[in-house]
Each structure stands twice: as C-alpha cells, then as structure tokens.
Amino acid sequence: MANGKKVAFYTLGCKLNFSETSTIARDFQNKGFQRVDFDETADIYVINTCSVTDNADKRFKSIVKSALKKNEKAFLIAVGCYAQLKPEELASVDGVDLVLGATEKFKVTDYLNDLSKNDLGEVHSCEIEDANFYVGSYSIGDRTRAFLKVQDGCDYKCTYCTIPLARGISRSDTLKNVINNASEISKKGIKEIVLTGVNIGDYGKGEFGNKKHEHTFLDLISALDQVDGLERLRISSIEPNLLNEDIISFVATSKTFVPHFHIPLQSGSDELLRLMKRRYPRSVYSDRVKQIKRSMPNACIGVDVIVGFPGETDDLFLETYQYLSELDISYLHVFTYSERPNTEAFDLPGVVPMKVRAKRSKMLRGLSVKKRRAFYESQLEKRATVLFESENKDGFIYGFTENYVKVKTPYQTELINTTHQIKLESIAEDGAVLFSWVNEVISV
Structure with missing residues (x-):
C-alpha cells in the first residue's frame, strides 16, 4: 500500500495531541510511508484536530485548503477531538476524504486501501462510551x-x-x-x-x-x-x-x-468557579501556590484562566484580575470563553458580549507580560541550567532553564539539544534573557 507514498501531519491544540500525532506518524513510517513536512507536497495529509476553542475549529478549513494547494489530489484525513465531536461537519468540508473518531484514530493505516478522492468524507466514529x-x-x-x-x-x-x-x-x-x-x-x-x-x-x-x-x-x-x-x-x-x-x-x-508547575485556575471568583463546576475554591489555589513557593522559591508557576464566562460581570472580572495581580505566579495562559454546544455553560444566562470578552482578554494578557517580566527579573544574577532547542530565529538559538526562563544566544548548531550552566544577566528587547557562560557543556 505504501509504495513510498509521502504523508504529512498537522497538529492543532495541546501537547497530548502532539504526542498522539507522533505515535500515528511512527505507525505510518513502520508501514513504509515517507514522512514529510506539512508544507511539502504529500500523497496523504493527516490533520489532528482540537475543539477546546472555537478558533481551533475555524482553523481546520484553512489547513485543508493549504494542503490541497500543495496537491489537489492528496488524500485528507481528520482525526482528534473535533473529529469525534462533529464528524459529519468535518466530512462535509471540501477535500476531506476520511474522518476517524476517538477509537479509530490509532488504526488510521487500516483505512488506506483506497486513496481515491471522495465526493464526501467517509466517517468512522463511535459513541464516546466506547x-x-x-x-x-x-x-x-x-x-x-x-x-x-x-x-x-x-x-x-x-x-x-x-x-x-x-x-x-x-x-x-x-x-x-x-x-x-x-x-x-x-x-x-x-x-x-x-x-x-x-x-x-x-x-x-x-x-x-x-x-x-x-x-x-x-x-x-x-x-x-x-x-x-x-x-x-x-x-x-x-x-x-x-x-x-x-x-x-x-x-x-x-x-x-x-521546579515548574502549570496549574489551571480558570477564575479568581468563587462564584464563577461554582458555575464552572470546578472542584476547588480560590483558597485552595492560593494555598498550592504558597506551598510551592515555600519549598521552591524560584519555581515558575503558570496559570490557565478563562475570560467572558457567562455571568462574569465587570466586578467579578476585576476580582479575578486583582487576585492574579497579587498572586505569586509567573505567567498566564488566557482563554476567551467560546460557546460549545452540548455543554452546560452553553445555556447559562449572563452572556458576555464578544467586545467585552476581547477587552478582558487583552487586560489579562497584559498582566501576563508584567508577571513574566517580574519573574525573569527575580532570576537575574542567578545560576541556571539551560537546554537549547533547535530552531534558528533571526540568528539566535533559544532555550529554557529548568524553571522555564527563556534565554537566547547567537545561533550555533552544536548547541542544539545540549545543556549548559549559565548565569542570567539581563532581559533583551524580545523578552528573552541574555546570559554569561559559567562552564562548558554539561551534557551532549
């Protein structure tokens, strides 16, 4: 079946999706397919979808169009969360040939007996209980x-x-x-x-x-x-x-x-936490942050927060903003609430206008920039160990310390995937930290 055919992958969403895409890709390679980058011409394109935000849903169509521009005869496959939730909707997108639900996505190569284009995508989904x-x-x-x-x-x-x-x-x-x-x-x-x-x-x-x-x-x-x-x-x-x-x-x-924790909060208001059916009050969250900082003063703490949830008044949003301002955290991941069918929140009263959601999101993202800057400043003059990544960005190579401080230095290929001990010196214009070398390579 493979006959040297080329396959490319695109992943939307979370780290979990990336891990699953990689596993699916290895299955293709083990069966004789050649993996190529998504921006290259391929015979098969696999898109691993996400449905956490409305934006991820919308991006799917543009990714499909991008693939078909490379090869209009390519066989397009959709897997992942959106494929499970709305398989018929994905199957109706022009150019999509196969949609696999939650129980089928790891068996994708079993469905490739015929790579002919379909007028309508073929769906193999399941009841989620399966x-x-x-x-x-x-x-x-x-x-x-x-x-x-x-x-x-x-x-x-x-x-x-x-x-x-x-x-x-x-x-x-x-x-x-x-x-x-x-x-x-x-x-x-x-x-x-x-x-x-x-x-x-x-x-x-x-x-x-x-x-x-x-x-x-x-x-x-x-x-x-x-x-x-x-x-x-x-x-x-x-x-x-x-x-x-x-x-x-x-x-x-x-x-x-x-010493790096990412802990979802979602709201700094106990009233909204109850409406969200989160399993903790705000006081528990505060306690966890204090415990971490007591035992690991230099720990990095990231926070997920949702803005514009139904019932979020100006006062309740400001309660969240003030709470996060005073909390000893390092950065925020801000999500603008989007209505998702078949969820309880979809029918809740107190819908927040989109313009208000956008304004609140912008305020919290601004707060995140301040929090990250303050955290980085608190780490200056300290020693750390950096693991360098592979990408060359405008002549620089970037890496992260153990407590998730982003650093940069002029690009050198030999630094890729090596760890070094450094001293954090100053913050560059792009927000990354500049450093001095403390010693030679720790590990290659």
Whole structure:
C-alpha cells in the first residue's frame, strides 16, 4: 500500500495531541510511508484536530485548503477531538476524504486501501462510551523535548468543557508501560520529557479497564525519577485539587523533576468557579501556590484562566484580575470563553458580549507580560541550567532553564539539544534573557 507514498501531519491544540500525532506518524513510517513536512507536497495529509476553542475549529478549513494547494489530489484525513465531536461537519468540508473518531484514530493505516478522492468524507466514529481503552503515545524526533502521554479522558464535568465528550472517561497507562516509554525516549538522547494527558493528576484510574487506582500520580513520578539517563522531567498541567503537598514536596527534592508547575485556575471568583463546576475554591489555589513557593522559591508557576464566562460581570472580572495581580505566579495562559454546544455553560444566562470578552482578554494578557517580566527579573544574577532547542530565529538559538526562563544566544548548531550552566544577566528587547557562560557543556 505504501509504495513510498509521502504523508504529512498537522497538529492543532495541546501537547497530548502532539504526542498522539507522533505515535500515528511512527505507525505510518513502520508501514513504509515517507514522512514529510506539512508544507511539502504529500500523497496523504493527516490533520489532528482540537475543539477546546472555537478558533481551533475555524482553523481546520484553512489547513485543508493549504494542503490541497500543495496537491489537489492528496488524500485528507481528520482525526482528534473535533473529529469525534462533529464528524459529519468535518466530512462535509471540501477535500476531506476520511474522518476517524476517538477509537479509530490509532488504526488510521487500516483505512488506506483506497486513496481515491471522495465526493464526501467517509466517517468512522463511535459513541464516546466506547472509548474505554487506553492507547499509549509519545512524541519523539519532532523537537528537543518529548511529550509522554500517561493518561487520557476526564471524569470531571466542568460546564464549559467538551473534552469528556471528545475523549471519554479517565483512564491511564500502566506504570510499567510509562517507564518503558520513558526509557526508550531517554535512549534516543532526548534530555527532557513533559508528562501529558487530559487530567494527569488523576493518573492510575482506569488501568486494566476499571476505575480503581492501581497507582497514584505520586507513584508515577517517583518511579520516573529513577529512570536512567533522563535529565529533566516536567509536569505539563495538573489540577490544583490533585496537586497535593506530597507531590510538591517530592518535586522539591527530585533529581529530575524541574521546579515548574502549570496549574489551571480558570477564575479568581468563587462564584464563577461554582458555575464552572470546578472542584476547588480560590483558597485552595492560593494555598498550592504558597506551598510551592515555600519549598521552591524560584519555581515558575503558570496559570490557565478563562475570560467572558457567562455571568462574569465587570466586578467579578476585576476580582479575578486583582487576585492574579497579587498572586505569586509567573505567567498566564488566557482563554476567551467560546460557546460549545452540548455543554452546560452553553445555556447559562449572563452572556458576555464578544467586545467585552476581547477587552478582558487583552487586560489579562497584559498582566501576563508584567508577571513574566517580574519573574525573569527575580532570576537575574542567578545560576541556571539551560537546554537549547533547535530552531534558528533571526540568528539566535533559544532555550529554557529548568524553571522555564527563556534565554537566547547567537545561533550555533552544536548547541542544539545540549545543556549548559549559565548565569542570567539581563532581559533583551524580545523578552528573552541574555546570559554569561559559567562552564562548558554539561551534557551532549
């Protein structure tokens, strides 16, 4: 079937999607297909979709058009969350030939007996209740860090979220398989692994098809800390109610887990947190931040926040803004609320006008710039270890310290995927930090 045919991939959305795209790509390559970049001419284009925001949905059509410009006869496949939620809608997009839902996306090569263009996309989807099994995945070879999936799905019922509808119940990889995957990644010379999933703090649930926790997230990170050859492990995002004191204490003393946490907040108003059906009050979030900073004063803390949720009055937004202003955090990921059908929030009163949502989003993004700048300034004159990435941006190579400070230096190919000890000196115009070398290469 392959006959040297070329396949290209495009990923929308989160780190979890990137890990799954990479796994699907390896399956193609193992079956004789040649992987090429998405901006090259290919016989098959696979688009891994996202439905977290309305914008991700809209981008799909433009990506399809971009692929067809390269090769109007190319076979186009859609997988991922949007493909599960709205398969018929994707199938009707001009040029799309195949749409695979949550249970089928890892079997994509089984559907390639005929690569003839279809007038209407063929759909193979499922009821989301059928997505009750686990498929492990990780990214490798795409960048200097690897995304390792440890968990999928979610049992939470946040009123704005479509992820349980797109990915199903919470379920986890076995501890043994995660460790094996981490070891395999390490042997490839990759120095940093980012743990990813939908709700990774819920790790352990759903092993072997049941809801019992065979292992906890603390068990997982304790075991990963012992994997030979790994220099850095990073936790991608973890719910505040699941980030307990034991996990924080472990990271503080770990030899490989870095002092960087990304913790979803969504709102600084307890009233809105209740409407969102989040599983914690604001006080719990404050407590987690204080615990982290007590044991790791230089830790980087990122925050997810939603603006424009139904019922968010000016006063409630300002309550969130003031709360975040005073909180000892490092940066924000700001999401503008978008209505998602089949969610509770879709029918809530108090709809916030789009212009108001945009204004509030701009205010919080401005606050994020200030927070990041203040955090970077607090790290100046300190020593750190940087892992350099691969891209050449206007003659510079960039990297990140263990606590996620972005640094840059004139581009040198030999710096790619190496770690060095440095001293942070000053902040450049683009916001990255300039540094001096403390010693030679720590690891190649």
